[in-house]
Amino acid sequence: MTTFHIEFQPIGRHWPCQKGISLLEAAREAGLQLVADCGGAGTCGRCRVKIIEGQVSPPTSEESLLLSAADLDSGVRLACQTRVLGDLVVHIPPQSIVASQRLQITGADEGAIVLDPAVTRRTVELLPPDLSDLRPDWQRLSETLALAPNSCDGRANLAVLREASPSLREHGWKVAVFIRGREIVGVSGPEAPCWGVAVDLGTTKMAGYLMDLTSGEILAADGVMNPQISYGEDVMSRIEYANRAPENATELSKVVVDSLNDRIIQLCERQNGNPASVKEIVIAGNTAMHHLCTGLSVAQLGAAPYVPAISQPIDLLASDLGLKASPGAYAHFLPNIAGFVGGDHVAMILATGLQDLPGPVMGIDIGTNTEVALAHQGQLFTCSCASGPAFEGAHIHHGMRAASGAIERVRLNGSSIEVATIDDVPAVGICGSGILDAVATLVRAGILSAPGRMDQDHPLVREGDHGGLEAPLCAGKEEEIVVTQKDIREIQLAKGAIRTGIESLLQEAGIDFNDLREIIIAGAFGNYIDPASAVAIGLFPPLPLGRFRQVGNSAGAGAKRVLISRAQRAEAARIALKASYLELMSLPHFSQLFAESMFLSPDPIGQR
């Protein structure tokens, strides 16, 4: 079958694909989710791309309806209607890609959410005070809005009280009022936008989404590295750094807030606006990120039994955190479940609808710390697995992050091993999905035994320079990338930790893995792995591959839902309350289960 190469711009991702498939499918295979509200039927017109170079199928009648002649002349096409007929260079505009999470989450795109944001805008015109009506400004405003006269009962929103009187007069008593529950959180000119920002605050990356709270529309999106990474790649090293001195914790909080502010400013600038239009912020992060961003103590997260300072959802004034937004705007933090099962996992559960899916369903968020959730018969079990950074390439002899030149696929071709690298350049290392493939390939080739020992007599195995056995992946190539016996141990520890979590939850729920209707694999790494390889080494239980679903980063999707829907916000709180957290260390058979789980076989449990 003919294979062509596609270069997706401006992301710079190269991907091989079969002749004749649609660009929508090709992009999906390459891990790029395009907006496709109609599911690829050519009716929504949202998956616009531009062909820069190469041969594709001619425009369809659907495209003629949805695209202008000028657009078509300049190479603009709908990805779902356009078939690959040669090597291509394709440009994907941000509008077509940023909302991509919609498609990643079956039955859970934002379109299905009823718009009901925490903050709503009302335009009102007030009678100005005169000698016959001397009501104070705040009372006048509250009464005009038919809010309870005591609507600042409890703590007054000082910033709003301060802006209200001047704003009313500046705008001639006709203003837009931003209302949050019973509280007024902003008084602006009548045309002021009502924007919100949803943030997926990850350990490695942070993504921000600017949304119009009056329409639910995503206006702009942006992602950058979490700058805390320079204080430690994993949360535990950042917790340790924070705990060494109070100013360290302040520093970690400051760098993340500064970076969030940069995001907020840039997102608003793209819409020719500024943060004063941002009336609500929603942040989903793991418990450590949550605590470090809000300035809560992380001392107790750094030592057993690793409890959070707080788990329930919290609303803070954005200004209290130093976040740039409208003066009275709040930042809502999704609830945590446990010290290492945080708001990002809640967001994932929410976005996938895991808790409401029929039949036992498992959700797995693979990272340095891997969270696993199991929904069964109305119950929700969660746990956290200390999987470590091996799947991110750390502690692996030739390990690297998923960047150009990283081996990302490894296949057995007859008796030889074939590899594919990111950007199809000569291999310089191996990333997570590659090392997973590599171990699976070594198992399939009979090089690795179930206990994880390399067969030293196998022709593909040799004694390495560094001491110990190794298997070269691209023997004879310029750069010889090898998998070492020690790498195997690292992967066994990582996959053993995750499988232990999976098995423990199954045991807790009293079901067998065969009962699982689906395993949802979330997170960036999870999006790129080959489930077959994961099954081959026993990272995942040996279910038919059709039962695995890779949804990519869904924490951002969950955060967006919580931003535009109070019902979803309540649902997130309900998920966190409902979730029972299983502390694996407290299980009587933990050690035995963990030892078994390290076996490199699809069904290692009981193999002792």
Add this chain to the structure above:
Amino acid sequence: MTTFHIEFQPIGRHWPCQKGISLLEAAREAGLQLVADCGGAGTCGRCRVKIIEGQVSPPTSEESLLLSAADLDSGVRLACQTRVLGDLVVHIPPQSIVASQRLQITGADEGAIVLDPAVTRRTVELLPPDLSDLRPDWQRLSETLALAPNSCDGRANLAVLREASPSLREHGWKVAVFIRGREIVGVSGPEAPCWGVAVDLGTTKMAGYLMDLTSGEILAADGVMNPQISYGEDVMSRIEYANRAPENATELSKVVVDSLNDRIIQLCERQNGNPASVKEIVIAGNTAMHHLCTGLSVAQLGAAPYVPAISQPIDLLASDLGLKASPGAYAHFLPNIAGFVGGDHVAMILATGLQDLPGPVMGIDIGTNTEVALAHQGQLFTCSCASGPAFEGAHIHHGMRAASGAIERVRLNGSSIEVATIDDVPAVGICGSGILDAVATLVRAGILSAPGRMDQDHPLVREGDHGGLEAPLCAGKEEEIVVTQKDIREIQLAKGAIRTGIESLLQEAGIDFNDLREIIIAGAFGNYIDPASAVAIGLFPPLPLGRFRQVGNSAGAGAKRVLISRAQRAEAARIALKASYLELMSLPHFSQLFAESMFLSPDPIGQR
């Protein structure tokens, strides 16, 4: 009758008194209210003073019971038991004088208030988390206290969330928790005090009271000038200053907050403590002070129709205002009634119980702006009179503040005028009570006609150097203090404004001044005036002098009540809601009433 002189230390007040009266009475005459819970019966032992110099009556049997021999030897005495037998120098310790407001307010001393502060302390011991109990710290704490698990619903108190986890661990899970309604506002060591600070934030002076919220006891008190005075003596000039530039408003806010912080620190230091022990602050100020302290806009207070930004009571985090206190502590601001009837007037009404007294009762708070309240048949009428600073000595030819050398009393002795000055030193000017006396004396002497014209043929009247007639008050003395025709006009405007308010409220309530059971005169100036003089010139209506009651500064007393009693806090809110504000400028007969009210006669109304 023999008259002796007493010097009260450390206040430095000199006062003449009759031989044989008790030191308690002498102090009261001098305007110093000593603690006397027993009403002077010699049983409470709280009016301790120390005789530094001079002759007094020997100790009574009551004193022998309540004072130690060592105390008695060193000159310590109970003021109520000690009679003046010669010129004296007496030292009054702060404990004996600070609680003085109690006595000023009939039936309204703090002792009668049931202690029920907004913040209470509970000491709890928690089970530390372990693998079998992984509840987050905040949930553990809330549940141990049997608070709703969602007790940080609404805006979380970030400072408290931040301190809770470290505090729980630092104190071995045994802590004092400070609870405010359903909210935790502090987590400290088990021995941490629970203090509160009540502030009377006046235009001229600010007084702070440190109280123990677990006992209701006043621990310390302190008063200083309001430093905003350097930006203008009266509120209107400060409002104008603030409105000239945003940074001016910030500056006014900052100087008052800085000064409040100095007070708080010093009050705490006197108890060997620090502001971290202050769990609640209550502030009573007029509307302008309220707005300038909280940073609310005062633009609309500077122009008709002079409406407040907000009137309802507000709770703000002390830290949001930059006030030094426990990190989670709130500052509660008493409600305002109108643009020029503020929380200090509410506090006065509360402290005097005006609204609940039987029969029509009027309360008058004389100042640059004079507030008048009238309680009648369950209704409460208020108004504000632009009396100006004449009674504070401003715009008066020889006017001065009430300081050493100011004429404070003027009497007609036969055909000559006699004066008394503060500290009995040669006169250097005339203060408010002196100018009031002076005008009354000139009226009594027939020198001034009811319309306020000086009799140029009267021997005590002469042509002044400054043009216009004048009456010298101490002719032939070193410094000749005079009252000019222009001074008379100023006093007429001031007293006319106040009398207009009084009459307007009476008309509004449909009663005659004779119906008034009592007129309560509040405020520092009101405390020193001679009601007979006020009646003589028609500042007050011609009621029997027994119906006037001078209660001194009662805003502080009201603030203290609100600090230690939620019922009183609710009552203050009820007073503000119940009060109907009468805008004098909107009255159809305002000009006529004002013109009549300027007449210098006890009953000027209708004299046209």
